[in-house]
Amino acid sequence: MELAPAEDAEAYFAALSELSRQTRDLVDAVVLTDVPDSELVAVTAELAALTDRLRALQCASPRPFEFGPDGVPRHAGNAVTGSANPHALPLVIHTTPERTVRAELSFRPTHEGPPGSVHGGVSAMILDxxxxQAVAVAGFPGMTGTLTIRYRGRVPYGEPLVGTAEHTRSEGRKTWVDGRIALPDGTVLVEATGLFITPSAWIEQQRPV
Amino acid sequence: MELAPAEDAEAYFAALSELSRQTRDLVDAVVLTDVPDSELVAVTAELAALTDRLRALQCASPRPFEFGPDGVPRHAGNAVTGSANPHALPLVIHTTPERTVRAELSFRPTHEGPPGSVHGGVSAMILDxxxxQAVAVAGFPGMTGTLTIRYRGRVPYGEPLVGTAEHTRSEGRKTWVDGRIALPDGTVLVEATGLFITPSAWIEQQRPV
Structure with missing residues (x-):
């Protein structure tokens, strides 16, 4: 039964992702709760006990970047995309046949900045x-050098939005990508341009021998 | 006893903030937990029950911007600064005598991007x-137009960092501010420039009659 360990690992991964999903749901409830303060105090005490139970055994760091059993790369501990990180939206990115990226976005009240709207910093975080990812799928690996965000309109939460990004050009070690958060009809609410730099060391490694 | 309702409101506010603090602690435990999957499943079920208890009575939106009893403005529901929003760091900003802003920053494993480092998008969110806030304390109210972030070095979590920002210049309805996230010794890790626009309507309102 050589597959058993991998199956166990995936079952654990699924349980961890479900715990994170439930924790996001709790966060959403905390942000909007209006129950009496005696109930707030009681729930807080129970959360403290559950926190202790989860701390009975801890990893040194969040779940790393890895390849799932389907060969698809995933970073479950990531602050923006991680299925096992309650801080993450989580952002689920799809690669198009044209090697651009697209994500269905669904922001929640916990992302509030201006009343009823997503915080500009949260939009910046998602676009970063x-x-x-757009740089990576286009085949130009690099580190973010400069990110420029232009705010054009209010970003609502509680309704479907779309995030897209694509490579625009490259010159030597520099690569530019454009992206945006838009309404389903294409109206752009926030747009971004990123300049990514490929470290010299990475180019040395890729040079043909 | 006219003060009673206000005191009750502050006690409720404190209980809500403590619930959010405890929820952040839970999130930190979720990100690093390594307990057996039977325990993950059991804790998830208990969290679902606590979530339902908090949902027994809900507000229509997160806590609004308001003035505390000390006259200090606060936005407890804010995604970045809100004491009553578990998504928030929370960022606590101080205004200096020179009308610039400063914040002690303490990122956690839940903010992970590259291994052991804060996600670039999280740094962008904080700088936004x-x-x-730097625009506001300098007396130039406006909406973010463009935000440019330059990444200079790895941002570690689990150690103290400092965020600062200040107004640099204004021309008509445009105002520029600079900011950065740095090590305590002043080494800049991420820097940002923001262009803020004062809406025409706001200027009309402020014009002397």
Whole structure:
């Protein structure tokens, strides 16, 4: 039964992702709760006990970047995309046949900045990751050098939005990508341009011998 | 006893903030937990029950911007600064005598991007808010137009960092501010420039009659 360990690992991964999903749901409830303060105090005490139970055994760091059993790369501990990180939206990015990226976005009240709207910093956070992924799928690995965000309109939460990004050009070690958060009809709410730099060391490694 | 309702409101506010603090602690435990999957499943079920208890009575939106009993403005529901929003760091910003802003930053494993480092998008999110606050305290109210982030070095979590920002110049309705996230010794890890626009309507309102 050589597959057993991998199956166990995937079952554990699934349980961890479900715990994170439930924790996001709790966060959403905390942000909007209006129960009496005696109940707030009681729930807080129970959360402290559950926190201790989860701390009975701890890893040194969040779940690393890895390849799933389907060969698809994933970073479950990531602050923006991680299925096992409650801080993550999580952002689920799809690669198109044209090697661009696209994500269905669904922001929640916990992302509030201006009343009823997503915080500009949260939009910037999502775009940073989306642009980095666009560089990767286009085959130009690099580190973010400069990220420029232009705010054009209010970003609502609680309704479907779309994030897209694509490579625009490259010159030597520099690569540019554009991206945006838009309404389903294409109206752009926030747009971004990223300049990514490929470290010299990476180019040395890729040079043909 | 006219003060009673206000005191009750502050006690409720404190209980809500403590619930959010405890929820952040839970999130940190989730990100690093390594307990057996039977325990993950059991804790998830208990979290679902606590989530339902908090949902027994809900507000229509997160806690609004308001003035505390000390006259200090606060936005407890804010995604970046809100004491009553578990998504928030929370970022606590101080205004200096020179009308610039400063915040002690303490990132955690839940903010992970590259291994052992803060996600670039999280740094962008914090800088967006810090720059907006710098514009406000300098007396140039406006909406973020463009935010440019330059990444200079790895941002570690688990150690103290400092965020600062200040107004640099204004021309008509445009205002520029600079900010950065740095090590305590002043080494800049991420820097940002923001261009803020004062809406025409706001200027009309402020014009002397």
């Amino acid at each position: 990751h989306l642009l980095g | 808010h810090l720059l907006g």
